[in-house]
Amino acid sequence: GQEFNWDTKIQGIVLGSFFIGYMMTQIPGGWVAGRIGGTKTFGAGLLFTSIITLFTAPAARLDYLALIAIRIMEGFAEGFSYPAMHAIWSVWAPSLEKSKLTTISMSGAYFGTVVGLPLAGELTKRLGWDSIFYFYGVTGIVWYIVWLILIYDQPSNHRTITHKELEYLKKTTPSAGGSFTPPRPPWKSILTSFPFWAILVAHFCENWGFYTFLTTLPTYFSKVIGLDIEKTGFLTALPYLCLSITCQIGGQLADYWRSREIFSTTTVRKIFNTIGFAGQGIFLIITAQMKSKAAAVACITIAVGFAGFGKSGYLVNHLDLSPAYASLLLGMTNFCASIPGIVSPIMVGYLTTEEKPEQWRMVFYVSAALYIFGGAFYFFFASGDKQKWGDGYVLRKL
Numbered sequence: 261g262q263e264f265n266w267d268t269k270i271q272g273i274v275l276g277s278f279f280i281g282y283m284m285t286q287i288p289g290g291w292v293a294g295r296i297g298g299t300k301t302f303g304a305g306l307l308f309t310s311i312i313t314l315f316t317a318p319a320a321r322l323d324y325l326a327l328i329a330i331r332i333m334e335g336f337a338e339g340f341s342y343p344a345m346h347a348i349w350s351v352w353a354p355s356l357e358k359s360k361l362t363t364i365s366m367s368g369a370y371f372g373t374v375v376g377l378p379l380a381g382e383l384t385k386r387l388g389w390d391s392i393f394y395f396y397g398v399t400g401i402v403w404y405i406v407w408l409i410l411i412y413d414q415p416s417n418h419r420t421i422t423h424k425e426l427e428y429l430k431k432t433t434p435s436a437g438g439s440f441t442p443p444r445p446p447w448k449s450i451l452t453s454f455p456f457w458a459i460l461v462a463h464f465c466e467n468w469g470f471y472t473f474l475t476t477l478p479t480y481f482s483k484v485i486g487l488d489i490e491k492t493g494f495l496t497a498l499p500y501l502c503l504s505i506t507c508q509i510g511g512q513l514a515d516y517w518r519s520r521e522i523f524s525t526t527t528v529r530k531i532f533n534t535i536g537f538a539g540q541g542i543f544l545i546i547t548a549q550m551k552s553k554a555a556a557v558a559c560i561t562i563a564v565g566f567a568g569f570g571k572s573g574y575l576v577n578h579l580d581l582s583p584a585y586a587s588l589l590l591g592m593t594n595f596c597a598s599i600p601g602i603v604s605p606i607m608v609g610y611l612t613t614e615e616k617p618e619q620w621r622m623v624f625y626v627s628a629a630l631y632i633f634g635g636a637f638y639f640f641f642a643s644g645d646k647q648k649w650g651d652g653y654v655l656r657k658l
Contacts (some may be wrong), residue, residue: 263389266324271479272609273403274327279471279601281332285339290347290591291445292340297413298587303404305341309334310400317390342594343449344546346578353579354432355518358530362576363511367568370504373474377497387493431501433583440640443583443614449649455581456589458641460531462574463593465634467566469540469599469627473499473564476608476623484617486553495557499564506568510536515574524578525644529573529626537635544628548621574638582650 266274293301312334319326345365353361376396383391412418415429450456454630477496510532517523523531543563550556607626612619 264320264324268362268609268613269606270324270609272606273333274324275476276602277328277331278335279598280512281335281337282339282601283335283595283598285336286343286595287344287588288591289340290343290588291346293347293587293591294585298344298349298351298412299407300411302341302344303407303411304349305337305339305344306400306407307404308337309341310397311402313393313400314336314397316393316397320390321544329384339598343587343591345587346590350583350586351433351581354429356432358513358579359514359518359572359576360508360511362579363507363514363568363571364596366571366575367507370500370507370568373500374497374504377500395527443479445588446649449517450585450589450592453581453647453649454641455577455643455645455647456593457578458638459574459581459589460593460596462537462570462634462638462642464600465637466537466570466574466632467594467597468604468630469544470564470567471491471601472604472623472627473608474558474606477560480620481557484620499558499561502561502565505566507571508568509571510572511576514576526642527644529577529580529642529644530639531573532569532571533573534566534635536573537631537638538568539566539569541628541631541635543626544631548624548628551617574642577642580645581647584651585642625656 288300310605314329316327316330316334338573345362349362349365380392383389383395396536415421415426415433426636477499481495514528514532517528518525525639526552540563547563548557550559578586582589608623611622638654
């Protein structure tokens with residue numbers, strides 16, 4: 261911007277620095293959530309992220325290196341929250357409802373982007389760019405207070421749960437309506453499991469495209485397409501509105517097919533993952549050919565929207581393989597899937613030094629190629645069945 265004379269390379273490093281801290285706490289976060297409970301871990305992670313966010317603007321004015329340090333600390337705190345979501349659903353989600361409950365909660369992040377990006381544009385226009393960080397920091401702290409009051413770690417501790425609801429959860433959740441502390445993780449069995457690697461590869465490839473556009477779409481719309489900041493905020497949010505809708509549609513349909521035994525869990529996961537990844541790859545290739553601004557925006561919106569269907573594939577799949585270790589598995593795959601958050605903004609910065617449309621084509625091609633590869637790998641190696649090591653041990657034939 262006018263206040264900071266940072267070139268695209270420095271901007272890429274600043275954007276990517278968040279994921280350095282984020283990666284560091286993925287696996288520890290998944291392990292901690294499995295031991296002490298998902299709700300405690302999730303809430304604490306977002307509380308500390310919100311507090312650190314308040315220091316973003318002063319750090320940016322001090323030096324871009326100070327801003328990088330703040331971004332790393334934000335990522336470190338938030339890294340505990342993401343894998344904790346699977347720890348929560350391993351206790352609260354009935355087996356045949358985990359797709360829709362997981363995707364409903366995940367869609368909140370995308371809907372937050374829908375609200376947050378235009379609101380950030382409006383705050384910048386009226387109060388200055390620094391107001392964004394103060395507003396969201398305070399909002400996060402207020403949210404944590406509400407979370408503490410309303411949320412319980414396990415059904416058996418909930419003050420207002422009915423006997424009928426508790427009995428239903430006892431019959432339909434792996435933890436029988438309570439919490440459980442899994443034994444030592446079977447690391448070798450996990451790391452030699454092809455279904456686990458199918459999730460990991462798909463998660464990495466999906467996040468490459470997702471983080472590329474989450475961090476660089478505002479720049480693309482404003483510098484390449486030539487939209488002002490207010491329109492940029494709205495149009496950047498549009499793909500994520502589409503994503504939040506398709507995410508929930510996919511979850512509802514996936515569990516409908518599973519509960520009616522129309523398809524097996526494995527088939528359902530592969531169907532939705534293939535639709536999501538193929539759709540994104542195809543529409544990004546089309547986007548690269550578009551010369552019309554409206555057509556480019558439409559194609560990106562559709563491409564990101566397809567990602568919602570993929571969430572009922574790879575992203576719920578951890579809970580299928582091992583409810584006991586679902587948060588740890590998510591931490592492990594998201595650790596690797598956070599690498600694109602560091603690399604892709606930097607790569608975009610180097611590829612788009614002159615911010616010309618033809619330079620952005622390569623950005624779209626790289627993301628499309630990874631979507632197609634990730635979708636194919638998942639299709640051949642994924643499974644929706646609970647694994648032999650899922651309870652913390654490997655069954656051996658006597």
